[in-house]
Amino acid sequence: MKPLILAIDQGTTSSRALLFDTDGNQAGLGQEEFRQHFPANGWVEHDANEIWKTTLRSCKTALKNAGADPAAIACIGITNQRETTVVWDRQTGEPIYNAIVWQDRRTSDFCQTLRDQGHSETVQEKTGLLLDSYFSATKIRWILDNVEGARARAEQGELAFGTIDSFLLWRLTGGKSHATDATNASRTMLFNIRTQQWDKELLELFSVPESMLPEVKDCAADYGVCESSLFGQPIPVTGILGDQQAAAFGQGCFDSGMAKSTYGTGCFLLMNTGSELVTSRNRLLGTVAYRLSGETKYAVEGSIFMAGATMQWLRDEMRLLHNASQSEAMAQDTADDLSVYLVPAFTGLGAPYWDSDARGAIFGMTRDTGAKEIVTAGLLSVCYQTRDLVEAIAADGATLQTLRVDGGMVSNNYLLQKLADILACEVHRPTVIETTALGAAYVAGLHIGLFSSLEEIQNRWRLDRAFIAEQSEEWRAARYQGWLEAVERTRS
Numbered sequence: 001m002k003p004l005i006l007a008i009d010q011g012t013t014s015s016r017a018l019l020f021d022t023d024g025n026q027a028g029l030g031q032e033e034f035r036q037h038f039p040a041n042g043w044v045e046h047d048a049n050e051i052w053k054t055t056l057r058s059c060k061t062a063l064k065n066a067g068a069d070p071a072a073i074a075c076i077g078i079t080n081q082r083e084t085t086v087v088w089d090r091q092t093g094e095p096i097y098n099a100i101v102w103q104d105r106r107t108s109d110f111c112q113t114l115r116d117q118g119h120s121e122t123v124q125e126k127t128g129l130l131l132d133s134y135f136s137a138t139k140i141r142w143i144l145d146n147v148e149g150a151r152a153r154a155e156q157g158e159l160a161f162g163t164i165d166s167f168l169l170w171r172l173t174g175g176k177s178h179a180t181d182a183t184n185a186s187r188t189m190l191f192n193i194r195t196q197q198w199d200k201e202l203l204e205l206f207s208v209p210e211s212m213l214p215e216v217k218d219c220a221a222d223y224g225v226c227e228s229s230l231f232g233q234p235i236p237v238t239g240i241l242g243d244q245q246a247a248a249f250g251q252g253c254f255d256s257g258m259a260k261s262t263y264g265t266g267c268f269l270l271m272n273t274g275s276e277l278v279t280s281r282n283r284l285l286g287t288v289a290y291r292l293s294g295e296t297k298y299a300v301e302g303s304i305f306m307a308g309a310t311m312q313w314l315r316d317e318m319r320l321l322h323n324a325s326q327s328e329a330m331a332q333d334t335a336d337d338l339s340v341y342l343v344p345a346f347t348g349l350g351a352p353y354w355d356s357d358a359r360g361a362i363f364g365m366t367r368d369t370g371a372k373e374i375v376t377a378g379l380l381s382v383c384y385q386t387r388d389l390v391e392a393i394a395a396d397g398a399t400l401q402t403l404r405v406d407g408g409m410v411s412n413n414y415l416l417q418k419l420a421d422i423l424a425c426e427v428h429r430p431t432v433i434e435t436t437a438l439g440a441a442y443v444a445g446l447h448i449g450l451f452s453s454l455e456e457i458q459n460r461w462r463l464d465r466a467f468i469a470e471q472s473e474e475w476r477a478a479r480y481q482g483w484l485e486a487v488e489r490t491r492s
Contacts, residue, residue, distance in 0.1 A: 001072055003072060004019050004027060004072045005073070006019055006062070006073050007020060007438070010165075011081055012265040012309075017029070017030045017031075017062040018437040019063070019068060022451075029061075029062055029065060030059060030061025030065065031058055034050045034051060035047065045101060048095040051167075059230075059231070060231075076172070076226060076236070077240070077241075079242065079436050079440035081101070083102035085139035085161070086164065087143045087147075087154075089158065090158055090175075093171065096150055099167075104133065105356045106133065107141070108356040110138055111132055123205075125279070128277060130285065132354055155209050161214070163242075169240070172230065173223075179216070179217050179223055179224070181218065181291070182288045182290075182291035183242040183290060184242045185214075185216045190206065196296060218294065219290045220444070223239075243264075244270055245290055245439070246436045246439030247260055247262040247439055248270045251461065252458035253289075254454045256274035258404070259402075259403055260405065261389075263308060263408065263409035264308050264408055265306075266309065272297065273300055275297065278300050281395070286300060287300075300393065300396065302389030303350045304350050305348065309344075310344040311379070320371040330371070334372050334376040336475075338377065341483055342360075342380075343486050344378070344381050351389055353487070353491070361486070379418070380479075382415065384422065402428055405419070406434075407436070416465075416467045421470060422471075426468055426469075427466070433464075
């Protein structure tokens with residue numbers, strides 16, 4: 001029997017586990033949703049213990065569905081929602097507060113204070129990031145300042161911080177490993193991505209004790225061994241990547257200029273920039289694409305907060321459809337000259353606006369506007385937001401010819417055709433759209449020699465379908481101009 005790789009894909013709305021064989025074929029899947037907590041306007045939290053429990057159950061379900069013996073699992077790879085922040089007790093492993101999710105905006109005012117004080121340039125120069133509440137640093141500070149006794153305990157070395165990968169690794173190894181990889185570290189706003197070290201000046205700026213921080217390792221590395229009690233035997237954890245970097249890894253985006261866009265809860269476009277860290281002048285992010293054998297490759301990234309989450313809102317809150325798959329048929333039955341725009345700024349706007357005060361709105365409705373028009377506007381908002389990112393990339397001097405796409409939304413042919421129409425570039429969907437989990441499997445397998453090289457992984461990529469623009473430039477310009485006007489109204 002071929003060895004298997006267990007890929008843990010811990011996302012914003014669900015925990016998933018997938019088993020892959022060494023040919024990249026999916027052998028088993030387990031998935032479980034968990035609760036979203038919204039304790040105040042703009043606040044988003046998760047129960048970290050629930051994340052752990054759903055992750056563990058998903059792993060066991062994947063094994064059961066594959067009919068696999070745990071002895072066949074050669075290694076574990078982890079990929080995760082990035083920036084989401086957990087602080088826990090080093091003795092008990094118990095979180096001292098709910099995980100504060102990447103979407104959370106509670107520290108926006110503090111970020112504005114730091115910007116007013118002139119810290120933006122230093123933060124971007126060291127981290128590649130814009131000074132925003134999206135990232136982990138201000139979330140850690142908030143927990144330490146708002147949970148009774150937390151700051152004193154942290155300064156005494158009693159508390160640990162981690163993004164979700166670190167928290168899961170801690171639990172998998174029974175508290176023996178407190179580590180993260182360079183991609184997740186690069187999203188904390190505490191990690192200098194030029195020196196590849198935690199930065200003392202940033203730790204002081206955000207009032208975070210260094211003793212809380214995990215060890216930063218290569219993406220493919222020895223992260224420890226999971227406890228035998230979990231799966232019946234010890235299994236090494238040999239790879240970690242943040243979810244968007246994992247998707248790029250699974251898409252084989254190893255050459256400078258290659259780009260992918262993932263459509264999950266949010267939308268994240270990464271373009272590989274090789275050994276060069278590009279400092280965007282158009283409000284995109286510089287980030288670590290991956291680090292292997294001590295060598296760092298960088299990427300430029302645009303982050304959109306609401307993609308699949310918009311469709312989830314239309315389903316769960318507005319009840320305009322029963323499941324997301326209905327959206328394709330509804331959209332195909334909608335006129336191509338749709339003038340309705342849904343701006344999903346429910347937690348503010350991400351790149352390239354970075355406006356935490358913007359709020360969601362629907363514009364252009366008429367008396368005959370119904371469910372299908374609003375659902376279609378939700379789908380098109382994903383395309384328009386991607387166009388925003390592509391325009392910013394172009395302004396930074398890079399040209400996008402082809403975009404590889406993945407994530408749960410890309411099974412929707414209408415969405416991808418409109419994406420090609422609005423971007424005026426080819427959109428390529430691979431045969432395996434589970435590229436985030438696949439990337440985690442690849443990086444874990446690479447470390448133990450199941451895959452020989454990045455070239456071998458890149459050569460495994462296969463095209464399912466190419467979507468080519470069909471609409472005129474006049475149509476494209478008119479639709480996008482309407483979007484820009486709608487966005488401006490949400491901001492004013």
